[in-house]
């Protein structure tokens with residue numbers, strides 16, 4: 001649940017008074033034109049934006065009855081429970097195997113068998129296993145853009161977080177892997193809370209339960225996906241969805 | 247029309263000028279090399295490597311200088327590498343960007359450009375006099391460590407900065423701590439560049455003469471520093487000591503400098519042979535740096 005969230009990059013306000021109630025075990029889609037603050041929003045949910053010099057935030061993000069921006073929050077632990085896939089694929093310059101194992105290793109899990117299992121199952125979930133299973137030692141940087149993105153998804157899944165933040169996870173994947181990832185999102189919903197940013201309206205309509213439309217840093221409309229897409233209350237939402245601007 | 251022809255001529259003229267200056271630089275270097283090589287070649291015998299300096303040029307060798315240089319490099323490396331990498335990591339990854347760190351950064355960059363003799367004076371003041379290390383290997387190693395430290399710090403920072411920010415984000419997003427991110431992602435990814443910087447810095451230190459003369463390194467040393475490890479016939483069979491650190495020393499560039507300033511012809515041959523050894527050493531170190539850089543660049547391309 002997000003209350004009155006404002007975000008600034010060195011005093012430039014990019015999110016203005018956002019209020020959203022993200023339901024657990026459901027998929028929330030964030031849509032809106034480029035530069036409207038979608039990434040900023042999703043990146044404030046695991047405090048990854050804290051790393052950016054000059055970034056400042058006011059308001060609250062309540063997760064498990066606690067504001068994650070409280071002083072006594074253990075940020076590493078928070079990020080461990082709120083996984084993220086970034087807009088641009090960012091695999092580590094290591095092997096495919098090590099990319100996925102890293103998340104487990106930093107929690108002190110080093111048994112080969114456990115790592116092997118996690119690598120295999122998360123690669124399968126992210127629809128990448130068949131393409132890479134013969135060469136898990138290959139350097140991840142030699143994968144194609146779409147493969148890298150799926151690797152990043154697998155890496156986020158391997159540590160089994162509660163919440164998954166996906167910032168345009170399908171921006172570089174072909175229709176077949178996109179379909180597989182959507183299928184995955186659908187399955188994961190049972191156990192995870194998912195927030196997904198997407199530029200693809202059909203995708204938002206297909207996978208999400210609720211959706212929010214952002215424009216120029218404001219949340220214009222938020223509600224059940226059905227309502228947003230079939231009967232938008234705001235003229236701007238309707239224009240955007242039907243492709244009149246954006 | 248005319249303009250185009252003029253431009254093309256200018257272009258050609260500049261190209262020729264460029265080639266000429268490159269060739270000139272190379273030529274000077276080659277002449278120098280050949281000259282030194284021809285002069286010193288005859289002295290490059292096993293005796294030259296295994297003899298102490300002597301008043302007779304035919305008997306003089308570089309044993310104590312070579313051993314002194316090796317000791318110096320080991321101490322310099324042991325001191326400067328951990329300190330330099332540590333400081334570089336701290337400044338790049340941990341320190342908050344504020345006025346103070348800005349000030350420190352500028353000063354480190356400036357220190358890297360300070361003439362080496364100044365470091366000699368610093369070493370003389372601190373290590374030789376204040377810490378009473380005398381003209382020992384330790385004082386020399388510490389002084390050279392000071393000299394290369396800023397360079398190592400700078401190259402560590404540069405190597406870290408070359409890693410895209412998104413890699414840090416990826417690591418933190420998995421719940422990694424800062425140290426884990428540094429240890430398991432940033433250091434491995436930048437090690438090639440860091441090592442290259444270190445080797446280049448060390449290869450510069452190998453040839454440094456001024457600071458060592460300033461702290462009073464001797465030119466005539468007819469013994470070796472006490473070996474750190476000696477094997478005994480009786481229990482415990484191995485003896486370990488660091489006493490050698492406090493022995494006086496000489497180093498290759500100092501020995502060469504000394505020989506060059508002698509009037510006898512034989513010594514200038516010795517100097518040439520010494521220069522060949524020193525050049526060989528630096529070239530070998532640079533070659534290792536280049537190989538390392540190639541190896542890592544092939545592996546990691548963002």
Ligand SMILES: Nc1ncnc2c1ncn2[C@@H]1O[C@H](COP(=O)(O)OP(=O)(O)OP(=O)(O)O)[C@@H](O)[C@H]1O
Pocket residue numbers: 009014033034035036037038039040041052087
């Ligand atoms: N690191 C930053 N420093 C300063 N301004 C930034 C920074 N990152 C983003 N912004 C600005 O904040 C605004 C919102 O950016 P954001 O990345 O959240 O948009 P977005 O909705 O994700 O766009 P896209 O659909 O293109 O990914 C933009 O105007 C952008 O210029």
Ligand SMILES: [Mg+2]
Pocket residue numbers: 038039040087167
């Ligand atoms: Mg974005």
